[in-house]
Amino acid sequence: MEAHLVIEDGTVFKGESFGASGESCGELIFNTSMTGYQEILYDPSYKGQIVVMTYPLIGNYGVTEEDVESGKVHAEGFVVKERSKIYSSWRAVKPLDVLLYEHGVTGIEGIDTRRLTVMLREKGAVKAGIFTGRNNAKKMVEKVKKSRDIAGVDLVKEVVGNNPYFWSKEGSRKVVVLDCGVKYNTLRLLSERGMKVLVMPAGTPWQDVVKEKPDGILVSNGPGDPAAVPYVVKNLANLIERYPVFGICFGIQLIAQVFGGKTYKLKFGHHGANHPVKDLNTGRIYITVQNHSFCVDMDTLDKNDIETTHINLNDNTLEGIAHKKFPVFAVQFHPEHAPGPPDAVYLFDRFRDMVELR
């Protein structure tokens, strides 16, 4: 079936539909990872976004049962150059299009993704929509224009469940994960390090968190605009001086706000598995996985309280902070990787050490 990818400026790309049929709109962003499409699709941080893969051959190894990163596919749509019609892997259980179909997500293939990437690089992220079947171009463009802008929208509540749950009950220390859209690999890495892991929705009142007597708190990644969830920031403000806290991605943006910091939107964000980040304390550089459209403004943080621990070598944006008095640290990238190289998992060790020292 034919399908169209429509950009808010009126550009229409024609391609072939795969996965679910119908229409979906979202912010169009590109990801430069060459593998890991399943992890990307399941990443709750992509809520509200249509993902373009710059690597042209997608779906080659199918979809596995083990590589699930959340309860469902969260991306609004998926744009590729060529979707593999067959898959080859001893672990795969189904092809990519079936996954998208099961989760009601539209995919489009046969798109010159290189051209799209250059366009996004030059113009910045835009609103777009995927429409399957025959459609009127003008109407499609109208729909895209009218679709919601993710700035200022609370997407966290769209991806997070209502009830807390234990990921693992084994372990001498207990960590509460404030779930803004957590990826399972974060939970796996915590429990692998001998910690009890309790996942609580980000909106849980702080008093309920305290009742659980945690030994540490991890603020997870999540979708959308960090300025749109003041209730989480407020919660966090009441917890941050009591426990060791580790923030990842969306988490750093919330923690920064607790300390008076501001966030801003990047032109086209960082979405990939090859970003060099320097740990300013050790001088060592890590190849990191990144997925964020917003970023903390370094200059809005009080240098007396907060130190910059990591920066991005490509564009010098802020990648990590630590509090000078409290055991609080956070990074903008994804040390839990998936998809990408596990170079920065040492941060989970650092968090475990903090929790154990407490």
Add this chain to the structure above:
Amino acid sequence: MPHRKDLKKIMIIGSGPIIIGQACEFDYSGSQACKSLKEEGYEVLLVNSNPATIMTDPEMAGITYLEPLTVELLAKIIEKERPDALLPTLGGQTGLNLATFLSREGVLEKYGVEVIGADISAIAMAEDRELFKNAMTELGIEVPASALAYNLKDGLEIGKKLGFPLVLRPAYTLGGTGGSVAYNIEELEKKLEFGLDTSPISEVLIEQSVLGWKEIEFEVMRDSADSVIMVTSMENVDPMGIHTGDSIVVAPAQTLSLREYANLVNLSKKIIRKIGVVGGANIQFAVNPEDGGVVIIEVNPRVSRSSALASKATGFPIARIATKLAVGLTLEEIDNQITGKTTCFAEPTVDYCVFKIPRFTFEKFPAADKTISTSMKAVGEAMSIGRNFREALQKGLRSLETGRYGLGSDKKDVWDINHQFTGEEKELIARKISVPDDERLFYLRYGMLAGMSVDEIYGLSKIDPWFLHNIKGIIEMEKELYRYSGVNALPAGILEKAKKSGFSDRQISFIMNSSEKEVREKRKKENIASVFKPVDSVGGEYPAEKPYYYSSNEKHDSGAVQGKKKKVVILGGGPNRIGQGIEFDYCCVHASFSLREDGYESIMVNCNPETVSTDYDTSDRLYFEPITVEDVLNIVEKEKPIGVILQFGGQTPLNLAIPLQKEGINILGTSPEAIDAAEDRELFRQLLEKLSLKQTPNGTATSFEQAAAIAEKIGYPVLVRPSYVLGGRAMEIVYDRETLESFMQKAVDVSQERPVLIDKFLEDAIEVDADAICDGEECVIGGIMEHIEEAGVHSGDSAMVLPTYSLDKKIVKEIETATKKLALELKIKGLINVQYAVKNSKVYVLEVNPRASRTIPFISKVIAVPLAKLATKIMTGKKLEELGFTKEISVNYFAVKESVFPFNRFPGVDAVLGPEMRSTGEVIGMDKTFEMAYAKSQIAAGQKLPVSGTIFISVKDKDKKAVVAIAKGFQDIGFEILASSGTGKILNENGVTARIIPKVYEGERPNVVDFMKNNQISIIINTPSGKKPKKDIISIRDIAVNRNIPLITTIPGAKATMVAIKKLKENKISVKSLQEYHADLNK
């Protein structure tokens, strides 16, 4: 950390001649290293025996030694030059081994030379099987079970214990030489014996095989701050069991899920840290396709063929970066010159699919076993880039220049698309799929056409189903095309779809039964054109300042830009093969440098990832594309250059002269008509007649009857060959009617439209090569080289000396005059090469090549004039006078160019020289005297020239008289003489004391083979008779090759060797840099 200030002078060891397993990639990496070190302000000391390299251009390194790569001579150079450090990781296995030996013999310690990049302990950890196994075990990485065998008995025991199949890897050999796979005890016995013979230390690793597993490679880099990045993954389409150099490889890996991929990346990073390389390393894993089990296969702690491929595939120049890391810079401190914005601390990401397909030349070795396995046999490779697997694959196939224009339907298929396969044919296909040779890819297609399923083919080949399905996709597209008859009936949508699957116009025209031009016009009408996409190392995330390009069928072009500068397109030579190799790439690179000097925009088109010409900074713009009419037209139409240079890339681009001219493209330099006049036999005859130059009696024939009539008229022996070929392809000396008949059958097949040339063969004539440069009005000789071997040995295979050493001055003058006359008559604008035979003081013209020849780099180095550069300037309108090159250079030293052969790769192939070129590379020997220069050339070519010992002589009847003086010479300098009965008799009658030993077929023991195997023979002179040799003789030559006993198969070669050994006994061998030689020229 900034670069190290405590080092001033850094030594680089090159990899020597081009051989199977070590090709242009080390010129590419060495050149990058030289540039890189100079950028950081170091003095560079380079040693390499290969004169055809860019790295040995006198301006690349400050100090260049074109000396043999032996520990003895390197020690002399170190003693003389006193470098502070040695960077051993850029000269392939040769460089690495030499560094290890220099260290072992205490040379490095004695002169305080520090090893940088990979120190001796790091090299040992990667190379020594035991140390390696321990290191991997510590990291928790599995190594295939293995044990070392030093003799047959132990080896068989080990084999029984480990279980079959087994992989045999002889120690200290290169590119898997002597390696094999044994499936049963019988095979093990045979192959182990061969392996033990091949290994210089008689050591063979017997390893449990992981045949059929996925073979995955990673290129990783580490800096002195212990930061590590992964440059790219590569996946071998051919699974484990085939040497990676012989495998079809794709980048990045296609069939690994993130979990497996990330695990392997992580292991690779651990491994490079453990081994401690500062620079780049190549790491190979095998992955079980059934359950994901991983074993490590090997680690190369240096730049390699794979790293060259990885660099070209990603735009991330590993050699350049590795060099900077070795002198202390960190990844973060090195700029990414492709983007111009980011640093080298980033992992490249690509948005295309890359193919590497090996190029074989089995046609040169009809007796060779074509099966590909663990001992590398490919002589070159092509790289192609596309936006999908199918497109990249088909582009790769046409890049190979094997006459194929894609996977099928290109006039070359054995069976056509509708063929009904018989049971027998199906069996053959199944066999060709399970026992791979160079044609396997095409047999996968035949298998599918014959109705085999992907599962069946997977079962036979273990090629991942994902690859097989993609190949099936090509065939489905092909079948869809066959539904339409004629270009006009072909719907635009289908045509576009076919182009997206990489079908060439040639294939489509074959299917549509039309001309290529009609397909092209249809495409243009329907607006289906190839566009160009960049290789930028960042997948489009950041703008790139200096990307290079590949074509793909899409709409949006990001290629050519129209600036103010005039543009010139240079067509490269494609993949290395015998007859067309690094020498031509050298000329193309010089052309590019020259154009840039003169303010032109140079645009390179080539598809060989090993070369300097495909380096990102050699030209202003680079297109990684096949060299075919369609692909070149695409580029030229976009770029709109003032002209195209095609006389530097060898025969490949030259063959495009007429087709491109017909499309209205301006060919720079010598006109296509002149090229034709030199190639066309009749025109050539008229030309010589007009200039009163002599030619051997000859004729042309298109049938056997014609050929026989001509041969009888001019008299046997005759030299026969097809026209328009390079490297003596299918050229033979024929002594009788019977052989002529079988030749004609083969030759007519080689070149259907073109006749076979028949020349009277001049026996025992001296062959001479002359290279000259001409601007159409004036001609200057670059060099006149006298061949050591007699005429009849291909000029690419014989040793030659500059200046001539035995020819009369008058003859040399006559050759000079003839060459100039020819150049001026043909109005050559650029280079010309003429080959002559001299017999009884008469000079015959053998052939004229109106293009750069294989000898250009050699001459340029010897006379200190960059001929290819000057020729380029002539092509763009300059005169020799303006260029200041108006008079011949006479040198006051001798330079010998010797050829290097791949016989050790092809057991059973007779190691004799003949008119068909079979050498893969060349070395140079330079010295004050001819004798010493020749001695050096032999040592450089890998001959262990003995100064004492025993020589075995067995020559054909005709040579028996001539060999007496040579034998006497050897006896005088203390050699013991052994001989076969016939030769021995003549020697003894003529005052030489020769001990007669039996040949194998004579039955007595010990025979000559026993003597060889017991190391009782240190040198062999054995000339073949013209007819088919006896098995016995071949086996003597075979064993000599395998055991590396110097083997001389011509009388002139024997004579030169004798005087060289005499000289070596009298004088100490000394070293002198190229710059010092050049300084002598001006004295």
